[in-house]
Amino acid sequence: MKISDLWIINILLLMSFVTTTSSCHSQNKKTEIQSQAKDSQIDEYVVEIFEDSKGNLWFGTINKGAARYDGKVLTYFTIENGLIGNTVTSFAEDKEGVMWFGTHSGLSKYDGKNFTNFTDKDGLVNNRISELLIDKTGNIWVGTWEGVSKLNGTTFSNFPIPKPDITLLPYQLTMKDWITEIIEDKQGNIWFSRDGYGVCKYDGKSFTHYTKKDGLASNNVQVIHEDSQGNLWFGSRVSEKDNPNQDGRTGDGGLSRFDGKTFTRFDSIKGLNKNDIYAINEDKKGNIWIGANGLGAYCYDGKDFTLFSKTDRADLMTYGYGIQNIFVDKKENIWFGLSGGLFRLQEDSITNVSQNGPWN
Secondary structure, X not given: OOOOHHHXXXXXXXXXXXXXXXXXXXXXXXXXXXXOOOOOEOOOEEEXXXXXXXXXXXXEEOOOOEEEEXXXXXXXXXXXXXXXXXXXXXEEEOOOOOEEEEEOOEEEEEXXXXXXXXXXXXXXXXXXXXXXXXXXXOOEEEEEOOEEEEEEOOEEEEOOOOOOOOOOOHHHHHHOOOEEXXXXXXXXXXXXXXXXXXXXXXXXXXXXXXXXXXXXXXXXXXXXXXXXXXXXXXXXXXXXXXXXXXXXXXXXXXXXXXXXXXXXXXXOOOOOEOOOOOOEEEOOOOOEEEEEOOOXXXXXXXXXXXXXXXXXXXXXXXXXXXXXXXXXXXXOOEEEEEEOEXXXXXXXXXXXXXXXXXXX
């Protein structure tokens, strides 16, 4: 997921959380360091959640590396075990079951026993990684703060993406090459979102740009999700919040949906317009889950939006809800990575999951 120094500063001010009612309802070596702490958070900030082919759940954290829950034991992987960095922003698994970790210090490959690490010295365009994708042919795409690197076999190559005709504001220039998301759609197109430059589709030969002029809520796209119907959902942030002048920190952001021809926005729904959205996912029933910064999580069943904002962590009610990741596992559990820890939907409440659980 998509973290930056500006983002970290923002979430330090925005603790987080979420909940529910309605038809949008969840069903219910020295290579390892096992957690011994009782009732402490997975980490203060959980920014990425991933399930591997063996059913292990992985949690990317800002401070504690990668945490893996195998159904019984929570295990941390950090620089002490060989991981290249303790800020883990993305996960991927290749066809051999090898895990890949994107961090703010480079790329790590983990075969179950040993780590192999890669940095700019090995060809990465930048060590600050924000996103990973392994496509259907096995290529590994690495999104960084300075563009994209592609690993084909054993060699990294830079993958330059042309820029649309957009003039960034002076305070946006540090973000000009920040890749926030990479996905592969059902047709095999690769989509890139870049903070400040909207989204770009690569069909293997040419690039197609989509920006605010085409219907995006904002050019500062943070997340892309393709739903089961083939629609693309885009979550954007308000770029004006980076303005050093406090009086100028309002602008467009929020949720957009693209059916291949037309963009739809949801400006009438509180929190889905002029707001930051970092997380979108879909459950097995086809409900779309959207993290609305400051409010909670919406569940969209195709007709209605239901806001989830109930929690067992009363202290979080004092702060805004900073949802960084939403994940639906194979058992239909809905997980939330928040500024404030790890949470899971239980009946009509978002329940805090500490190192000691509850896991079930």
